Amino acid sequence: MRHQFGQGQSGQGRSGQERSGQERSPAGTARVTELAAALRATVRGEVDFDAAGRALVTMDASNYRRVPVGVVAPRDADDVAAALAVCRAHGTPVVPRGGGTSIAGQATGTGVVLDFTRHMNRVLAVDPEARTAVVQPGVVCDTLRDAAAEHGLTFGPDPSTHSRCTIGGMIGNNACGSHSVAWGTTADNTLELDVLTYRGDRARLARGGHEVPAPLRSAVETLVADRLALLRTGYPELPRRISGYALDELLPEKGRDWARAFTGSEGTLGVLTEATMRLVPAPAARALAVLGYPDESAAAEAAAGLLAYGPLTVEGMAADLVGEAALGVLPAGGAWLFVETGGADPAEARAAAETIGRAAAADLTGWKVVADPAGQRALWRVREDASGTATRLPDGGEAWPGWEDCAVPPARLGGYLREFRGLLRDHGLRGAPYGHFGDGCIHIRIDFDLLTPPGIARFREFSVELADLVAAHGGSLSGEHGDGLARAELLPRMYGDELVGVFEEFKDLWDPDGGLNPGVLARPAPLDANLRFTGLPVKPGPLAFSYPHDDGDFSAAVRRCVGVARCRVTTPGSDVMCPSFRATHDETHSTRGRARLLHEMLIGEVVTDGWRSPEVRDALDLCLSCKGCRSDCPVGVDMATYKAEFLHHHYAGRRRPAAHYAMGRLPRWLALASALRLAPVANTLAGLGPLAALAKHLGGIAPERDIPPLATAPF
Known part of the structure; x- marks a missing residue:
């Protein structure tokens, strides 16, 4: 009954039917019913085609929304293969999903969503000698890090969502995190991948590609051989080049690394079922140098120069992202770099941090070194919460992702930031940059108006101009979160039409049916389609609270x-x-x-x-x-x-459940019992089994619970 909420915003983009790929006709409903029945008969994991299950996966952490027909939680690789076979037979697309924290829309639902967090979420093995771990795609990053820590190791990439994002999602996006200046991207830490294609072919991806099915291997090697010059010259050189397919990893001089080429493919080539990841030694002790600068441009200019000291992180953020309480523990400044150092013991880690502070002191407004773990965690919490706090501007205005993670060569970051700020001003937009300054990667939430047609048109215009600015600086449209629905349309502005055409050929060799995450990376949907705000009503009311x-x-x-x-x-x-x-x-x-x-x-x-x-x-x-x-x-x-x-x-105009009256009005019942001195009688009756059972039934209380005695003396 959508009319209850008032007039919905029409916005722009596709209709709900187009977004979901569903048909509203009886024939379409029958096909969905047949699909659900076939999946339930074949898959051992949960199959959920109910409204609630579908609603949970229409969105990720982006501006986008796509409606699936159902959700499957596979128990193992055989379940994944079975689900793919059924979906293929019914012509239904499939989207693999981890923690749903993607910021570009690639984890939004269409067709059938495979939820790997329910069952396929374990660390299968850790080999401390080889420094490797074998994991399932739904394992949370911190779960892997905890398992590695038992052996003095860690998993290097650590996005700010490391406590809930999954390794499968990190592989899909080629996620990075704050420690990438020391330990690289997810691709740098991926050794072998077990995947299934939409047609059910199993492939083990590693250097050389020897366990890739022969037809796929031959076709891809031919594609690479035919485009050697383009693949060698068409990619910009920078540490955070995440956009597009990493076809250059299949060049002979790079060892034809199929696992690296697959990483960052956003669920469009195959479905991951198992991964072997590289682990790195964890520093025995860490310290944090917090360096204050006049503004974020000054911090950005300084970041690249600190890399020579071998830090673990060089993270930047400006004052407009920091609350009053956090400002009190930061050194003076309008922006800060968080430079983490490691050592064999606390003294060595602190000494390394102090060396960096002294070396940078001439350009600083203030600095401090934090060596105690609790103090470091508190400061990192400020940085990691930025992806959420940036969604609200200081005046309460809304701000959104969309250009969350562009990256440029670190030495060009300062100049890029100044031009970026100018572009924001030209379009009358606001946002607070922060991010991985040491790698040239900037995060920002911008106060786009994504609710009205003029606002959405400005969003598109700004996006096109910013893509050109990033390309002019030799950068990547995505430096961490992938292209998804947010930036894939603009890949020709970064790579050119010819290389993007090769991306489409690569996709077709893996997925000739186009069944895996359609509309992402290859032949993408428009960046202003599928916006999650389309259809939301304007101020639904009347309301009980004022908000x-x-x-x-x-x-x-x-x-x-x-x-x-x-x-x-x-x-x-x-x-x-x-x-x-x-x-x-x-x-x-x-x-x-x-x-x-x-x-x-x-x-x-x-x-x-x-x-x-x-x-x-x-x-x-x-x-x-x-x-x-x-x-x-x-x-x-x-x-x-x-x-x-x-x-x-x-419950307006309707009877509520008994528990609402029993518990919601409990203060009244207690006051009445106190006034009439009924506590001893009530306690006696509550001890009588049949009467207690009746009271619990009438009061909506679970029969397993005991009724607590009332105090005989009021207080």
């Missing part, structure tokens, strides 16, 4: 969730968020999952019952209203308030 920080707009409150998934962290720590996800490990019961369901409720395409939606009600049922998300979520999602809003409308 003062969102201009009274419940849609804007729900939009706060950008999908960075801090609520999916399950390791012990200082965070409260999200207790129901920690208990269930089910996305439905995470803050992000609930926000996604509310988003889909407002659009009305997948979740169609509006405020009466049973899917949203069930997802909110385990929410404790603890307000943990209000403090722990980088963008301040307040699910307790959203739950109260939803339940107010959901």
